Amino acid sequence: MPTFRIAVIPGDGVGIEVVAERRKVLEPLGRRDKSLRFPFMTFGWGSAYYKTHGRMMPADGLDTLRKFDAIYLGAVGDPKVPDHVTLHGLLLPIRRSFDQYANLRPAVLYPGVPTPLRNKAPGSIDMLVVRENTEGEYADAGGRVYRGFPSEVAVQTNIFTRQGTERIIRFAFEQARSRRKHLTSVTKSNAMAHSMVFWDDVFQAVARDYPDVQTSSMLVDAACMNFVRRPETFDVVVASNLFGDILTDLSAAVVGGMGLAPAANLNPTRKFPDPQVPLHVRAGARLGP
Secondary structure, X not given: OOEOOEEEEOOOOHHHHXXXXXXXXXXXXXXXXXXXXXXXXXXXXXXXXXXXXXXXXXXXXXXXXXXXOXXXXXXXXXXXXXXXXXXXXXXXXXXXXXXXXXXXXXEEOOOOOOOOOOOXXXXXXXXXXXXXXXXXXXXXXXXXXXXXXXXXXXXXXXXXXXXXHHHHHHHHHHHHHOOOOEEEXXXXXXXXXXXXXXXXXXXHHXXXXXXXXXXXXEEHHHHHHHHHHOHHHOOEEEEOHHHHHHHHHXXXXXXXXXXHOOOEEEOOOOOOOOOEOOHHHHHHHHHOX
């Protein structure tokens, strides 16, 4: 009997409510299909835990999570806790420690769901954004010196490795091959002449291995515009950590709102747990009571 041990971290705000409702979807599956079991274990980590303990999760939190097959993580965020604390204290350590380099965010316009865009029929918007999830602009390389002085300096360095860039682009090509066979790479290579031109070079090199997939490259500002003007033209989109983060929130908005866009942080090698992470509700957690 297959058993999938799931660590549940409800998080904060609406994350607690959303995780509870989605558990109601999984639990009946286990009851209906007697060959499946979904034992859940809940951990009360997040902003409330931080207010009491001064950290988002226990010191051995990552070791605890290694014992599970998947992690179900809700929205994390609280107006009284700085965003960088919640991000670097819980979300990013999980992604990096388990090498969850692929973030998948589908956006589909479903029947009966209102969209801010006019004249869009149900199903006409059906895109998948593949976001690099462990390096790039969120690599956490940099620092600040001379704090508080007029000469204070802050440096934030983007890190793009060939291994990290190639594996996410190749993963995106595989996703496109299983869908409508079109992949759009989003960069800003006109302004970022090193990291983004490097990304373009790797994209073109990997594309040679997928002659059956049509490709296009687009600057991120143009991509944002076209996500609104003509989102139905996109199939699979691959982007860096920062650009993917921004584009996925926009893609969620055009199909009805943040609460309708599922997400998953994956290690496709299956070497580590694969969290099904509803990051689409993080903004809701910030806006809630």
